[in-house]
Amino acid sequence: MAKKIQLENFEQTFDRKLTAAEAYAARPRKWMLYTLIVLIIAVLVGWSSSDVHFTGLTVTGTEVAKGVLHGVFHPDTGLLFGTGDTDVPYLLMQTVAIAVLGTLCGAILAIPFAFLASTNIMPKPVAYVFRLLILMIRTIPSLVWALMWIRVTGPGAACGVITQSVCSIGMISKMYITAIEDLDTHILESLDAMGCNAFEKIRYGVIPQLTASFISTTIYRFDINLKDATTLGIVGAGGIGASLVQCLNSRRWAMVGAFVWGLMVLALIIEFVSTRIRRKLAHGA
Amino acid sequence: MIEFKDVYKTYPNGFTALKGINLQIEQGEFVAIIGLSGAGKSTILRCINRMHDVTEGTLTVDDVDVSTLRGRELRRYRRKVGMIFQSFNLVSRSTAIKNVLTADVPDMNFFRVLFGIFTKEQKMRALESLDKVGILDKAYTRCDQLSGGQQQRVALARTLNQNPKIILADEPVASLDPITAKQVMEDFVRINRDYNISILLNIHHVDLALKYCDRVIGIRAGEIVFDGPASTITQEQIDEVYNGTKAPTMGDGE
Amino acid sequence: MDNENTAVLYKETLYDKIFRPQIITLENGHTVRRRRSRTPFVLLALILAIVWALKMTGFDIRIIVSRFPKLLDLMEKLFHPDWSFFPKVISPLLDTIKMSILGTVIGCALALPVAILASSNINPSIVIVSIFRFVLALIRTLPTLVIALVCALIFSLGTFSGTVAIAIFTFGVVSKMLYESVETIDMGPFEAMEALGANKFQAFWSACVPQILPVYLSHSLYCFEMNVRASAILGYVGAGGLGITINERIGWRDYEGLGMVLLSLFVVVAFIEFFSAYLRKKLS
Secondary structure: HHHHHHHOOOOHHHHHOOOOOHHOOOOOHHHHHHHHHHHHHHHHHHHHOOOOOOOOOOOHHHHHHHHHHHHHHOHHHHHHHHOOOOHHHHHHHHHHHHHHHHHHHHHHHHHHHHHOOOOOOHEEEEEEEEHHHHHHHHHOOOHHHHHHHHHHHHOOOHHHHHHHHHHHHHHHHHHHHHHHHHOHHHHHHHHHHHOHHHHHHHHHHHHHHHHHHHHHHHHHHHHHHHHHHHHHHOOOOOOOOOHHHHHOOOOOOOOOOHHHHHHHHHHHHHHHHHHHHHHHHHHHO | OOEEEEEEEEOOOOOOOEEEEEEEEOOOOEEEEOOOOOOOHHHHHHHHHHOOOOOEEEEOOOOEEEOOOOOHHHHHHHOEEEOOOOOOOOOOEEEEEHHHHHHHHHOOOOHHHHHHOOOOOHHHHHHHHHHHHHOOOHOOHHHHHHHHHHHHHHHHHHHHOOOOOEEOOOOOOOOOHHHHHHHHHHHHHHHHHHHHOEEEEEOOOOHHHHHOOOEEEEEEEEEEEEEHHHHHHHHHHHHHHHHOOOOOOOOOOO | OOHHHHHHOOOOOOOHHHHHHOEEEOOOOOOEEEOOOOHHHHHHHHHHHHHHHHHHOOOOOOHHHOOOHHHHHHHHHHHHOOOHHHHHHHHHHHHHHHHHHHHHHHHHHHHHHHHOOOOOOOOHHHHHHHHHHHHHHHHHHOOOHHHHHHHHHHHOHHHHHHHHHHHHHHHHHHHHHHHHHHHHOOOOHHHHHHHHHOHHHHHHHHHHHHHHHHHHHHHHHHHHHHHHHHHHHHHHHHHOOOHHHHHHHHOOOOOOHHHHHHHHHHHHHHHHHHHHHHHHHHHH
């Protein structure tokens, strides 16, 4: 930095024109930094690959790989289009239901957290305590949350709902906080000038600014929760995951294929819709 | 010498931008092309360095028919023709000198390009180019921290660094404020005089064209309506370029 | 109708045809059209969705409230971590970090060329762009845990499977974020490079790559943050790392031990997040 400042004020300091040779001599030397960065990454990669061994395929490895591929191309259509309680459409619906409820509860629960953790509303120490809390909620993996809630609700879809409500708080409130801290306070000033009281200021100054981004965040999280809900099924929290894992473990490949197709189609649809709605919200419907 | 002989240019969408252009520009001239937007000013410049192909007629530069050039030959030809853009077209995250050095990239071997290794001579030459436009002290500053005028000078230095015989400038001062615009125009004048580089520029501001350029070409709807020394152009002739009887208006499908 | 200007301001959608816009006439005869609000419709749909979801999941708030003390018990144990368990956490924790690093690096390395091929401003072939995007979308739909499980079945249990799962996940996410960013870069410098005689590769390398690189690194770091958290659970299906320990502790109902595991994870994640946020700020 010192050298750059010297270069920029050269003419005032020395009262003569800078020459190209002098500018070259004063060039910032960045290659050391770049080499260091590359070296650090190389060392990290080397260190991590030391313990990740390729131990070859398992005895049944090729059979599994073939089976999965075969299943994906020849899914069990009876399961895929069936209407029973254990068929793909019903399980997908249940997964969606878990995600809907979980996201909604999470989005509502996140509001107080977000306001309490915003530095422009709360005093800094309080805000930072709540931020730490939010970080803790976020750090505990959703699977662990599910395993803990299972002790309360027992296995089933309800466990998925409550787990997702809690897990969503972390990310949703983090994004809410950004929206709250970006609030345009000039509007409040002008409302003040018109003689509005605190409630009126919140109703007409704050809420209109926040709704669009809050809704957008919620929809985005719904997208994530839907994929996450599949995972939660693995520990018994309802939805399609449990059946998928069972089929994988018992090697019923055609059924695996049916579940995978169902999952992909659902996720693609939801992602498409959610992206469109969020784009509309961002550009004004 | 640049020579247009009955040049026509029709775009793929059917719009004819140039209709029988005949033009001769000697080495070392400083020419301004004036006209309404859409009249074909940019097309003339972009035909010279073959960013666009001419549809009909011949365009020769130093006795070489430009339309016959292909691949490597075309790229070698473009080395002699520098181009300046309205929006500067610099990598704004990189420093000024890095942008100037990119002018050397076409002559470098693959691995030097890949790792961005430049020799000391190249760096010194880049610094000298920056010195020629008077912003040597900003050599190691990132372009997004420079003002518009300074950025256009970096672009000019990049062009000088390729040792061109011709510089084509497409609305070089349109995004600049009046004072900076004048400074950049003075840079062009100096470069034209000191290095005997032909300069062709498109410009909206007639006053700047008349003040700084030697020769002014007025173009309207793809045809040349005026061509002569800046000192002889009259107000009537300018009016004809900008709103003559046959001038296109919005909506008649020019 | 009588005021054509307002009519062209927006496209009339199906909703506007069913619920005609209200026309308000001011005293001076000027009219303005007010579109019917969609809020009641959206609210109705939302309420129906909630009712349906409640039925579907069998969610009952009373059970949660009545049995909530159980969770508090559990949480209390979690907040009294068993410090003596810490030595046993170190090795799987390092495994988790190693899996994340290697998986992120591999995934990101694969993502760069694919993202560039999937960017419509650089790749002129719409067909190739759409194919790449579709494949990427498909990859992103697969839950990481399912990928890890399949890998564990194929490659045997252990960190290798986890690394592969993380690499696949990273590849999908980073490619998408990257091609979205690549499409917003300034193509002006590319044009300038072509004008001064560079071929396509030279122009791309000196005009586009300097713009892409910082964004790419920033996305990679962000993904690394996510991966450390995600890889902690991969062990649950046998893909190595902290997940095995977590699964074990929960199985034995050793919540003090679990508290220790989570605390270590928390510290590591917080540190990495802080560091990566700092680096990303520097990059932009």
